[in-house]
Amino acid sequence: MKVAVLSFAHVHAATYLRLLSRMPGVDVLGSDPETDLAAPGEVRGRAVADAARVAYADTYEEAFAWGPDAVIVCSENARHRPLVERAAAHGVPVLCEKPLAATVEDGEAMVAACRAAGVRLAVAHPVxxxxxxxxxxxxxxxxxxxxxxxxxxxxxxxxxxxxxxxxxxxxxxxxxxxxxxxxxxxxxxxxxxxxxxxxxxxxxxxxxxxxxxxxxxxxxxxxxxxxxxxxxxxxxxxxxxxxxxxxxxxxxxxxxxxxxxxxxxxxxxxxxxxxxxxxxxxxxxxxxLDELMLRAFLYGAQEGAMTVAxxxxxxxxxxxxxxxxxxxxxxxxxxxxxx
CATH class of the missing domain: 3.30.360.10 (Dihydrodipicolinate Reductase; domain 2)
Structure with a gap:
């Protein structure tokens, strides 16, 4: 299974890269090209992927060309929508970091895009x-x-x-x-x-x-x-x-x-x-809890077990x-x- 983590803006991105890299049968790719709004001193981009010992794509286009079976969106909240809509356009199931979006309007558009494309949209609520x-x-x-x-x-x-x-x-x-x-x-x-x-x-x-x-x-x-x-x-x-x-x-x-x-x-x-x-x-x-959430997203919940939001x-x-x-x-x- 191929899983791409898109953007490392959220602090959880590094955790997801580490957990995914340890899962048997999972190939992981990270991509974090939009670092223009990062504060000085924040570690972003290839350095995060290298620390987790996973492959890195310089652009989101390269990440989708890799052919992921699922993507995880970890951008700033206001940048969730374009990445989720891109995943929907490629027909790729997506786990979006919480909150779903910065505005209700963006959230509604994301849900509509995934529904129209027949793509699963999940939200990262590990608790x-x-x-x-x-x-x-x-x-x-x-x-x-x-x-x-x-x-x-x-x-x-x-x-x-x-x-x-x-x-x-x-x-x-x-x-x-x-x-x-x-x-x-x-x-x-x-x-x-x-x-x-x-x-x-x-x-x-x-x-x-x-x-x-x-x-x-x-x-x-x-x-x-x-x-x-x-x-x-x-x-x-x-x-x-x-x-x-x-x-x-x-x-x-x-x-x-x-x-x-x-x-x-x-x-x-x-x-x-x-x-x-x-x-x-x-x-x-x-x-x-993050690992349990990731496994439920990638493989589905066991009978009677908790499902991803x-x-x-x-x-x-x-x-x-x-x-x-x-x-x-x-x-x-x-x-x-x-x-």
Missing amino acids: RFSPAYAAVKAAVAAGEAGRVLAVSGANNGAMPTRARRWFAEPALSGGGALMDHTVHIADLLDDLFAEATPVEVYAQTNNLLYADEVAAETSGLVSVTYSNGAVATIDCSWSHPRSHHSWGGLELTVVGERATLEMDAFDQKVHGFSEREGTGTEVPFGPD DGEGGLRTLRVVEAGYASARSGVPVAPRQD
């Missing part, structure tokens, strides 16, 4: 492959918690601009922390609630954190009311200290009529302290983000666009 989330979903589906009344979620991370400046440049990212970190939990709830849809979104944002560095919002709290009556709150802030030894995390509390369920998607780790380094340390022992699901979460920004600007709840 849905967490064993902790699987346990929560199973308990809710079995009725063990009763009717879900409320959900409290937090997807906090470190300020990402040291690795990639574009995350805080709305022209390329579509926003700031609200765009970056609302979508993971919104995707989990889209999967957890199945037929229930978001009917109202209220959000507050600010950039009190790192106000001297960026103009985009660095903190946010989003409340989403669903058609089943459940109310969810999502802390999407870039509030994790830069000096911390981990990047951040994702936690979810689901409050039901009969039970409360709690999960931490990334805490399958042994925690300790390094006297030599003078800092905390973590040794993970759980599954690699599709383009329509990615579009629904993007509409929640859009409504969140509209609410933060207006100060009132906003109904997200519906299909």
Whole structure:
């Protein structure tokens, strides 16, 4: 199987190259020609492919001429659309980095292009492959918690601009922390609630954190009311200290009529302290969620197992983000666009 990774703008690109290169029977090619908007000092292009020991194409044309069986798009959010549409035109299944796009209009065009071409469009939401989330979903589906009344979620991370400046440049990212970190939990709830849809979104944002560095919002709290009556709150802030030894995390509390369920998607780790380094340390022992997602995308989910988020699901979460920004600007709840 041939898999091409298009653009290394997103920090996950290097991870995908490394994981794919270790999969038996997978040939990997990287291509990252559009580095014009990279900040000084950011490692991009051939150097990233060389570090992962994978082949490199100087242009996207060369990458598609190679004949990939699947492509993974890791460009800046605002550049997702042309690459996804190019994949659709070549009839190649595509996994697009989250969020689906920088705007709902772009997301709708991407979904339409892939549908018209009969091409699979998936969105990279690896947290849905967490064993902790699987346990929560199973308990809710079995009725063990009763009717879900409320959900409290937090997807906090470190300020990402040291690795990639574009995350805080709305022209390329579509926003700031609200765009970056609302979508993971919104995707989990889209999967957890199945037929229930978001009917109202209220959000507050600010950039009190790192106000001297960026103009985009660095903190946010989003409340989403669903058609089943459940109310969810999502802390999407870039509030994790830069000096911390981990990047951040994702936690979810689901409050039901009969039970409360709690999960931490990334805490399958042994925690300790390094006297030599003078800092905390973590040794993970759980599954690699990115690898589980990639395998499900390339080979399909096993019976009863989690599937990769599709383009329509990615579009629904993007509409929640859009409504969140509209609410933060207006100060009132906003109904997200519906299909």
